[in-house]
Amino acid sequence: MSALVINNLYKTYRNGFEALKGVSLTVEQGDFFxxxxxxxAGKSTAIGIIASLVNKxxxxxxxxxxxxxxxxEQAKCLIGLVPQEFNFNMWEPVVEILVNQAGYYGIPRKxxxxxxxxxxxxxxxxDKRHAQARWLSGGMKRRLxxxxxxxxxxxxxxxxxxxxxxxxxxxRSMWRFMREINRxxxxxxxxxxxxxxxESLCRNIAIIDHGxxxxxxxxxxxxxxxxTEVFVLNLKSPITAPPTLPGYQVxxxxxxxxxxxVLREQSMNGLFDLLSQQGIEVVSMRNKQNRLEQMFIDLVxxxxxxxxAT
Amino acid sequence: MTSWGIYRVxxxxxxxxxxxxxxxxxxxxxxxxxxxxxxxFIIFGKLIGERIGEMDGYRYIDxxxxxxxxxxxIQNSYANVVSSFFGTKLQHYIEELLxxxxxxxxxxxxxxxxxxxxxxxxxxxxxxxALFFTDLRVNSYGLTLLVFILTSILFALAGFINAVYAxxxxxxxxxxxxxxxxxxxxxxxxxxxxxxxxxxxxxxLANPVLYMVNTFRFGILGVSDIDVRIALVIILGFIAILxxxxxxxxTQGVGIKD
Numbered sequence: 001m002s003a004l005v006i007n008n009l010y011k012t013y014r015n016g017f018e019a020l021k022g023v024s025l026t027v028e029q030g031d032f033f034x035x036x037x038x039x040x041a042g043k044s045t046a047i048g049i050i051a052s053l054v055n056k057x058x059x060x061x062x063x064x065x066x067x068x069x070x071x072x073e074q075a076k077c078l079i080g081l082v083p084q085e086f087n088f089n090m091w092e093p094v095v096e097i098l099v100n101q102a103g104y105y106g107i108p109r110k111x112x113x114x115x116x117x118x119x120x121x122x123x124x125x126x127d128k129r130h131a132q133a134r135w136l137s138g139g140m141k142r143r144l145x146x147x148x149x150x151x152x153x154x155x156x157x158x159x160x161x162x163x164x165x166x167x168x169x170x171x172r173s174m175w176r177f178m179r180e181i182n183r184x185x186x187x188x189x190x191x192x193x194x195x196x197x198x199e200s201l202c203r204n205i206a207i208i209d210h211g212x213x214x215x216x217x218x219x220x221x222x223x224x225x226x227x228t229e230v231f232v233l234n235l236k237s238p239i240t241a242p243p244t245l246p247g248y249q250v251x252x253x254x255x256x257x258x259x260x261x262v263l264r265e266q267s268m269n270g271l272f273d274l275l276s277q278q279g280i281e282v283v284s285m286r287n288k289q290n291r292l293e294q295m296f297i298d299l300v301x302x303x304x305x306x307x308x309a310t
Numbered sequence: 311m312t313s314w315g316i317y318r319v320x321x322x323x324x325x326x327x328x329x330x331x332x333x334x335x336x337x338x339x340x341x342x343x344x345x346x347x348x349x350x351f352i353i354f355g356k357l358i359g360e361r362i363g364e365m366d367g368y369r370y371i372d373x374x375x376x377x378x379x380x381x382x383x384i385q386n387s388y389a390n391v392v393s394s395f396f397g398t399k400l401q402h403y404i405e406e407l408l409x410x411x412x413x414x415x416x417x418x419x420x421x422x423x424x425x426x427x428x429x430x431x432x433x434x435x436x437x438x439x440a441l442f443f444t445d446l447r448v449n450s451y452g453l454t455l456l457v458f459i460l461t462s463i464l465f466a467l468a469g470f471i472n473a474v475y476a477x478x479x480x481x482x483x484x485x486x487x488x489x490x491x492x493x494x495x496x497x498x499x500x501x502x503x504x505x506x507x508x509x510x511x512x513x514x515l516a517n518p519v520l521y522m523v524n525t526f527r528f529g530i531l532g533v534s535d536i537d538v539r540i541a542l543v544i545i546l547g548f549i550a551i552l553x554x555x556x557x558x559x560x561t562q563g564v565g566i567k568d
Contacts, residue, residue: 051409055567063317073313073411081409087402103323104410106316148406 001065003029003156003187004050009059011045011211019045021211022059027081027156027204029064032182034202034219038300041161042211043191044084047160053080063156077105080154082145084161090134094125094144097133098151105152112151119147123177146174150181157181158189163197175201199223199292207296209303223291230288233258236281245274259288318413321420328424332390339390340432343382347436350378351443354500366502366533375440376527377499380461382436384494384519385486387429387462389467391421392482399473404566414560418470418553425466426459433458446530453527453538460545461522465490467552472554474565493519498527503535518548 004027011020019042027033037043048054050061052068061068066075088097095116102112120126123143128136136144149157159178163171171194178201181301182188192198198205199219206216215222238255248271249261258280260271277283311319315399332339355371365373398404408416440446448454468485497519503511514520521541528534534541560566 051405053405053408053567055563066495073316076409076411079409081405083405085402087405089397089401089403100323100327101406101410103326104320104407104412106311106319106411107321109323109326152410 001029002062003027003031003064004189005060005062006050007044007060009046009061010057011049011054012057013041020049020057020059023208023211023213025206025213025216027189028186029155029187030185031187031204032178032180032202033187034198034205035189035191035208036195036198036296037191037208041208043208044160046208047081047083047158047189047191050158051079051083052076063158077152078155080149080152080157081160082142082149082157082159084164086141086145088133088144088148091132093130094120094136095129097144098148100147102151107152110266115151115153116147119151123147130288142166142174144168144178154186156187156189160191161193162190163192163194168199171197195293195296205292206300209300212303214303215299219292222295225295225308227264228261228295229291230259230261231285232288233260233275233282234284236283239280243275243278243280247272248274317413317416320410321416321423324407324417324420325423325427328390328394328421329427331394331426332424338427339386339437339450341384343432344435344439347378347382350374351440355443359493366504366531367443368531368533372444372446372531373501373502373527375444375446376530377497377523379433379436379440380458380526381494381499383429383433383458383462384465384522385490386432387425388465388469388472388486388490391425392473392476392486394424395421395470395473396476396479399476399566406529406568413523414557418467418556421470422463422466422564425469426462429462429466430458432463448530449532450529452529454526457522457526457529457542457545461526462547464522464545464549464552465547466549467556470556471552471559474559476565493517496520496523498523498535502532505524518544521545 004025006023006025008019008024010018012018023042023046024034024140035043035046045054049056050063050068053071061075063075063078066078068075092100095113097279098116098119099109099112102115107115116129117126120129123146125140125143125147128140133141133144136175146162148160150268162178163174166174174199190198192203202219204217205219205222207214232253235256235258239252239258240255242250242252242258244250245260247263247266251259253259262268262271263307272282351371355374359370359374362370364370395404398407437446472482472485496514497517498514503514503520506514515536521536521544524534524536525538525541525545528538
């Protein structure tokens with residue numbers, strides 16, 4: 001069964017801005033799905049409509065087979081949302097925020113306290129349960145948003161830039177947590193500007209631009225379509241001029257750093273053979289640009305060119 | 311859990327949250343009306359009132375007691391909902407409710423009952439203070455309680471509508487300052503409209519607060535400037551209109567969605 005089906009979704013704001021122009025999207029049950037797009041592409045509007053925070057202009061949405069218009073309650077009970085901006089009462093104690101949220105889903109207060117304890121412990125926030133939300137650090141506030149979204153045990157969790165502004169250590173612990181809940185069956189939709197995050201976590205991806213889906217496919221399939229990759233090679237000994245490597249574009253960044261553009265049909269073995277023949281030893285290498293980032297830029301550029309042409 | 315089960319728990323949650331909110335800040339919510347009303351009783355009731363003599367056959371201090379109680383109820387029911395719901399919007403935690411399976415009427419009901427609870431609590435405090443200054447005898451407990459609750463509901467609804475449209479803190483203070491306070495003061499709290507020239511008596515009849523104050527006064531003292539039955543119909547009519555309008559605003563998402 002599909003966790004989320006969006007069919008021909010349109011949104012025109014009162015000022016006439018068309019944020020969504022017929023978005024259709026399917027996310028399968030148990031998926032870890034990336035919804036990417038540049039700023040203003042329509043991601044947050046789409047998420048807002050799924051979460052009932054924004055009124056749609058047209059289209060249909062169903063969550064685990066429940067139509068969001070006709071079976072609103074059943075559909076809503078299945079969704080959890082971690083929005084981009086902090087949106088809790090800053091003066092309320094942490095535990096109260098969770099207990100109230102559980103109450104809105106019909107979970108009685110006694111049970112809600114149990115759920116709050118369990119969720120806060122999972123997210124290392126139990127020690128802060130009596131603190132007012134405004135006293136938490138940025139990372140803790142992000143985790144509180146995740147805890148609040150999970151307290152009613154949703155089957156579809158939507159994370160809108162969940163790791164924005166948090167340090168790498170917290171980000172990685174949040175990645176571990178997201179993987180774990182996904183492994184336990186929660187479908188996750190993630191939007192992020194950290195493309196390595198999407199590449200590392202997500203199995204499927206949709207790219208939205210100017211209110212339209214410009215790509216929806218599997219992550220590995222998308223990345224396999226990259227025509228070229230640029231590798232940065234760190235050399236053991238300095239060289240004075242770029243070596244001649246037939247078939248490869250080469251750029252000498254400095255005496256010990258070489259950039260080589262490798263086409264999809266070319267092999268890395270061939271490149272290393274040529275380097276060895278010229279007595280150049282490579283001590284380490286990395287992609288110049290994140291692969292998904294490169295693909296993302298290509299797709300968005302293509303979408304812009306198509307938009308300009310029509 | 312059935313839909314009704316969800317609604318019941320969600321409603322209880324909103325009401326509990328609202329009550330805890332105003333009780334946490336009781337120095338700002340419960341204490342000030344108690345102090346203000348005490349001053350009204352001392353200054354208008356005792357010091358000035360003893361020189362005024364009787365009004366509608368009652369000592370002046372006895373005459374103003376019902377109006378002062380109801381004025382506190384009006385102001386606090388309104389203030390609770392307008393400030394709480396505006397805060398909910400301003401900090402965006404209204405989204406906690408919008409995403410959840412809570413129908414609009416449960417949201418509205420929860421906030422209104424929160425406002426009515428504060429109005430009732432303040433009304434009880436003011437009534438207890440009044441007992442120090444007057445020998446309060448109630449003509450009709452049923453009518454008194456009915457008007458007390460209906461008035462509180464009406465102004466809680468009005469506060470909700472104000473909060474929906476408000477975009478800044480100025481917007482939530484403009485209506486109480488420039489509309490609510492004048493209507494209350496000119497609504498017969500401190501005088502009988504029989505004292506006014508005929509033209510101003512007719513103008514006063516356009517003030518809805520006049521009907522509530524007089525009906526409440528009738529419930530306590532047994533005297534009123536207007537027909538109590540007409541007053542009840544007007545109050546119920548206003549409640550019906552404001553409820554329908556509030557639900558429409560929530561359905562359209564005015565000031566909340568988009």
